[in-house]
Amino acid sequence: MLTETTTRNDNEECTAVDDQAWYDLYNWLLPLVEMWVRDSRVSSWYGQHREIAEDIAHEAVMRTFRYHQRAARGEMAPIGSFKALSRVIARNYFRDWRKKDWCLVRSTQEDGEQRTFDAHISSHEIVDAAQIALDHLMLDSIITSVAQAVATFPKGQKVALLTDLANMTDLDSEEPSLLEQALSCVGLQLSDYKRPRPADPATRGRDAALRSIAYKRLKHEIQV
Structure with missing residues (x-):
């Protein structure tokens, strides 16, 4: 009985640690993504930078988690760095989203604003x-x-x-x-x-x- 209880507690602790690790990864990634979103200069994103950043960070962590599950089953190559992988996934997802939303509003913007966007690279x-x-x-x-x-x-x-x-x-x-x-x-x-x-x-x-x-x-x- 003691062994069963100990095993159950160990499993619960491992699950808690895993959950905390993903939560920590999300909290590490979110400020970075929010910085990208705020610097994107996509007019349709104004006023909802935080929400968009949260969506991108959440999706990146979920994709990293799914990859991790497959790697744990031996179906994919192991992950060398969760931060590096989630960062690249988030970056690609952000770029795809920005490109799509930029194209939607591009026809309504002046050429000068378009050039400003293309030339804008923050520090x-x-x-x-x-x-x-x-x-x-x-x-x-x-x-x-x-x-x-x-x-x-x-x-x-x-x-x-x-x-x-x-x-x-x-x-x-x-x-x-x-x-x-x-x-x-x-x-x-x-x-x-x-x-x-x-x-x-x-x-x-x-x-x-x-x-x-x-x-x-x-x-x-x-x-x-």
């Missing part, structure tokens, strides 16, 4: 750009290592893993993703592996097993 943005570059370099290194490792996998594992990655990747984007570029450098075209899941249960089960083995192997081989 915060300049300082932040250096850190963003470092974060991207770290992620670039990881992705390059992933591509090189996958290229050496047995055919079955390689196909199962690349099919999963291809089905999760937006391959219709004008610019190839970092993963697509890295795989291309080792002779693999991610678009070649985009295909629907097999209808046959036996084939699906075999693919799932190969995919799981491939992700676990990748987790073992990639040291961050």
Whole structure:
């Protein structure tokens, strides 16, 4: 009974620590995102900078959390730095949102204001750009290592893993993703592996097993 109680308490403590870690990550990320939002000069965001920053930070932490869950199951490469990953995710999400909202109001703005927006780079943005570059370099290194490792996998594992990655990747984007570029450098075209899941249960089960083995192997081989 004492052992069961101790185990339960330990699990509750671990959960609390995990929850606190994600809460701390959100609180670390939010001021940074709010600074980006306030410096964005998107007129439709005026008066709601805080709310938009909260949405971006929350989405970035949630995506980081989902990645962490998959990495913990051996389905994805391990995360080297939660802060670096969440920062890059937030930055990309912020840029996409800013681009979309800017395009919506662009036609109603004067050319002078457009030039002001394009030329506007705050001192915060300049300082932040250096850190963003470092974060991207770290992620670039990881992705390059992933591509090189996958290229050496047995055919079955390689196909199962690349099919999963291809089905999760937006391959219709004008610019190839970092993963697509890295795989291309080792002779693999991610678009070649985009295909629907097999209808046959036996084939699906075999693919799932190969995919799981491939992700676990990748987790073992990639040291961050």
